[in-house]
Amino acid sequence: MAVADRIIVPLDVASEREALALVERLPQVTFWKVGLELFVSSGPGILEQLKQRQKRIFLDLKLHDIPNTMAGACRAAARYGVDLLTVHAAAGKTALVDCLEAAQTGAADVGIQPPQIIAVTLLTSIHARALAFELKVSLELTDYALQMALLAQESGLSGVVCSPQEAAALRQVLGSEFALVCPGVRPAWAGKNDQQRSMSPADAMQAGATYLVIGRPITAAAEPAAAFEQICQEISE
Template sequence: MAISDRIIVPLDVSSQPEAMALLDRLPQVTFWKVGLELFVSSGPGILTELKSRQKKIFLDLKLHDIPNTMAGACRAVGGYGVDLLTLHATAGKDALKAGQLAAQEGAIAAGNPTPNLLAITLLTSLNARTLAFDLKIPLELPEYVLHMALLAKESGLPGAVCSPQEVEHLRQTCGDNFLLVCPGVRPTWAESGDQRRTVTPAAALKAGADYLVIGRPITAAENPVAAFERICEELEGGRGEV
């Protein structure tokens, strides 16, 4: 797989026309993330547009509900032909299992490949202090993230979303076939923004990430194409900080 295919760029805009402009500006990008804001504002039309351009789709809805509702939502997503879909691991094993089965049913009915369901372990905007003091979870952050990933694996999900700071531990414990997607990845020349647990792209890949979600360092750059190409070149040339 080419390095450029392992970088997922978020369409973090509020409307489909804005998304189309970004797609036109970055034709080199093969894998795009559609999050809550864009999906709520544009509906599945943006997914149809991405598929018409032969792009891969990470539908990052972070579903979290009772098993029956999760199943209904995942069944509908199975019909869209997306590649990745996120659910919160904290929805519990029954909901994760229901979502996985329903996504497969929806995909088969539509003649699509089954999307890979990824469990959200812990949002990268949260840190150990938030976990302990705000959420009142007594586990240490790495232990909690590992528990959520193992819960997802035991529920039959093929992968998880985690901070690149935890990816090496998860890779060692969950195995080589467990898909790991890492947001919170920032080149050394980019600001971290509201992501609190970040590392460089090269370090994340070296630790075992399958895909990297890299947004603002590319989309908010003065020249997004140059920023995307710079990241790819740093990874291919091994010049990233590891």
């Protein structure tokens, strides 16, 4: 897989118009993330627009509810033809298994390939102190992420979202075929923003990331296309 195809750029904007303007500015980007804000504001229309442009889609809704509700949402989302769809591992094994089966059913209903269901281990905005003192989780941060990833793998899911700082430990245990989608990736020349557990793109790839989610260093740059190319070059060196 080419380096450029392993970088997912978030469409973290408030409208379909803004999203499509960004897509037009970055024609070399093949994989786009549609998150909660854009999906809620524009609906599935943005997904159709991306598919018309032959783009891959990461529908990052981070579903977390009772199993029946999550499964229904996955069944519906699978019919849009997205490539990756996120759910929260903390919903439990029953929910994860039901989501996988529902996505397969939903895709089969319309004769397309089902999305890969990717479980969120722990948001990259959560640091070790917050995990221990706010969420009252006694495990070390990496151990907690690993347990959530193992639960996802045992449930038949295709991969997880994890911080690049946990990627090496997860890759060692989970094997080479399990997808690791890593947000919180920041080149040295970009700020961390609200990401508490970040890493450079090259280091994240070396740690075992399958895909890197890189937003503001690209989308907020004065020249987004040049920033994207610079990141690709840094990874390739």
